[in-house]
Amino acid sequence: MNYEELLVRAKEKLPEVSSKSERFELPKVRGHVEGIKTIIVNFFQICDLIGRKPERVLKYLQRTLATPGHFEGKRLVFGRKLSSAMINGKVTKYVEEYVLCAKCSKPDTSLVVVNGVLHKKCMACGHKSAVKAKV
Numbered sequence: 001m002n003y004e005e006l007l008v009r010a011k012e013k014l015p016e017v018s019s020k021s022e023r024f025e026l027p028k029v030r031g032h033v034e035g036i037k038t039i040i041v042n043f044f045q046i047c048d049l050i051g052r053k054p055e056r057v058l059k060y061l062q063r064t065l066a067t068p069g070h071f072e073g074k075r076l077v078f079g080r081k082l083s084s085a086m087i088n089g090k091v092t093k094y095v096e097e098y099v100l101c102a103k104c105s106k107p108d109t110s111l112v113v114v115n116g117v118l119h120k121k122c123m124a125c126g127h128k129s130a131v132k133a134k135v
């Protein structure tokens with residue numbers, strides 16, 4: 001099989017692009033369990049993508065997972081075994097609460113404090129909405 005045939009094959013395997021392609025797709029965390037620890041290798045990439053500081057997202061994860069975590073280089077290390085489904089669930093919650101615009105669902109928001117209340121402000125449509133939870 002030559003290169004071009006391979007390309008055609010690869011294209012055929014791509015899923016159909018649906019009408020919701022505009023929707024923000026959050027990447028899944030990638031990691032593994034090492035002894036009694038859980039190592040996440042793409043945490044910084046995810047934080048970079050959603051435009052939030054890794055320290056901030058980690059704080060949220062530590063609290064909601066009730067598990068201490070720290071950075072080792074670019075890896076995030078949790079102090080116990082966690083399933084990736086559990087971590088993905090929390091990251092998704094964080095993104096829904098702190099990142100995605102409540103109006104247009106785009107991830108291009110920044111956090112601002114208005115009258116002592118934390119808001120996320122959308123760069124795409126200008127919408128501002130209060131964030132329910134504490135940071």
Ligand SMILES: [Zn+2]
Nearest residue numbers: 101104122125
């Ligand atoms: Zn918006």
